[in-house]
Amino acid sequence: MSFLTMLGPSPDWNVGLSAEDLCTKECGWVQKVVQDLIPWDAGTDSGVSYESSNRPTVPQEKIRPLTSLDHPQSPFYDPEGGAITPVARVVVERIARKGEQCNIVPDNVDDIVADIAQEEKEEDDTPETCIYSNWSPWSACSSSTCEKGKRMRQRMLKAQLDLSVPCPHTQDFQPCMGPGCSDEVDASTCMMSEWITWSPCSMSCGMGMRSRERYVKQFPEDGSICTLPTEETEPCTVNEECLASSCLVTEWGEWDACSATCGLGMKRRERMVKTPPADGSVCGAEVVEVEKCMMPECHTIPCLLSPWSDWSDCSVTCGKGTRTRQRALKSPLELGECAEELDQVEKCMLPECPLDCILTEWSEWSECNKSCGKGHMIRTRMVKMEPQFGGAACPETVQRKRCKIRKCNRGGASSDERRRRKEAREKRRNKQGREELAEGHTACKMKPWSAWTDCTKLCGGGIQERLMTAKKRFRSSQLSSCKDRKEIRACNVQAC
Incomplete structure (x- = not known):
């Protein structure tokens, strides 16, 4: 189970x-x-x-x-x-018991x-303080005849929890005799796996060796040992007619001892070039092989650390920033190497920073809207970015100032003509005064606002106007401020 x-x-x-x-x-x-x-x-x-x-x-x-x-x-x-x-x-x-066979x-x-x-x-x-791997399968008997030999199995000491208590042996030997000479159950009672695929040939060119393995799927039910082989080798030939650039190498040598006495280490093995390439080039075959090796656990204290400090304040007062925390090494360094991190940094996010309104530069002043007499001219600027997250609002985008080019020429009217015009103006004023008295108005009557005029530009910032004119004007002193009104606004402020 x-x-x-x-x-x-x-x-x-x-x-x-x-x-x-x-x-x-x-x-x-x-x-x-x-x-x-x-x-x-x-x-x-x-x-x-x-x-x-x-x-x-x-x-x-x-x-x-x-x-x-x-x-x-x-x-x-x-x-x-x-x-x-x-x-x-x-x-x-x-x-429950339902019968046994x-x-x-x-x-x-x-x-x-x-x-x-x-x-x-x-x-x-085996003391409880000694922890081993499982025993390996028994090796083949050292005797191939009916003479007495011995076979071996081994296990690895993975951890020794108490150094004062010795751990028993990691190798075990047992007497044996060659096949057919002992009373053990026939090998056919072993259930073996299929052979695993052949390994690559040991030679990249010429004659070499290859091997394959299988394992015991089920041991004999009486507990006897399987004697069927779990590994076999055979010669192999690669590229019988080797190229001039090919080389022949020896079998791999034995592995060197592990570089570490405890924990994880490295081991290496070598082989030599038997026949260099005929064309004088460098042999491309690997002659050194390195792999990891695991020894029993090291009994050292890597490091003793203090608890993490509180996170620091965010590095900014608004927007994206970072914050840090630290811890200290409490154990002496001679007790072992400490690979734990002592500082940590993480991102922090505060409310977005206010962004004020951004405007373009002022345009040039426009031409005066009158060819003579009093008029005005304007200049505009565009909004590049609206205010965000509570930033300052946009200031005015249109400015207006007066302009006066020259007096308008009313022509060379005669003295009689000027007199008639003066008399006509007086009649209109008298008539308006009578209407005011008759109707009792205390303010001038204004017409509704006119529609906005077309924008003076299709893009890049233009202007529009609308007018409100007096419907009736009265000459009383209280209504002397009743004048026509005009409004101006910017239009088509997008860039061209």
Whole structure:
């Protein structure tokens, strides 16, 4: 039975069981299994506590059990370095019995008891503070005949939680004899996988070797060892008629020792050029190969950090800015290298800054709108950007000033003509005064505003006018200010 469950909201911690055997030696089901569980790290996300942010681990690390010395901020940290406390317990209990079958009958009860005693002895030999990988499959027997030989299996020490308690051996040996000489079950009882595809030829030109592998899918039901080979090699030839630029290289040498004594390191191996290219060029084959290697966990304290400070104020009073926070390194540097960040910066956003109205420069003054007498001329400017977020409003966009070119010439009228005009003006004033008295008006009557005139320009800023004229004028002193009115506004202010 296998299962896995996550410890949320951790980075990538989990607990579970892997291939827990629920069978008995008598080919039945166990009545009850109780197993304490410790947390494991999947090696995909960086983080030392439940509050760590999800950041991928690059490169991805191997799955490993957490220990009490991983990090001072870890919830499982123990400065004494004791065994990590289990975080869960799984209980599996058989609740029904529906009949059992067994194809293998043990020789006698003593064999069963001996096997169980041996398993218990092996379990007792391993302290809880020592965490190993699973045993590798047994190697082939060193003897190919019926003479006694030996075979080996090995495992890796992944973590030693208490340095004061020695961990047992990582290699195991067992006596054996060649095929057909022992009482073991025939190899045909092993279920093997299909062969995996052949590896590339070891030579880029000429004669070399290639290999392929397979694995044991199911071991014999009586617990015996499979003797079928899991790897085979054969000669291979690449490009029999090698080009002049080809070269022949030797087999790869053994891997050097890992560069690290604990944790992650590198290892390398080499091969040599046997025959350089016939044309004198440089051999293009790789002669050095490097890969990562994983040693047992390092028992150092990387770093001890203070809590994060509060975020600083935003760097601006409006708009977009940044804010920072810091933390300090509390543990001595000699305890290990600290790769944790001590400063963080993030963006902050305050209300938008006010933007005042932006106008173009004033245009040139227009020509006077009269050819003689009193008139006016104007100049305009355009709005480039309206005010935003409470900025200053736009000032005036049209200015007007008076202009006077010359007096208008009324012609060379005679004295009699001027006299007649004066008499006509007096008659009109007298008539208007009589109308005022008759109607009792206290103000002049005005006509409605006229329609706006066409814009003087199609683009670039022009002007429009409209007029309000007096319908009736009265000559009384109270109405001497009754005059025609004129309004001017800017139009077509968009750029051409």
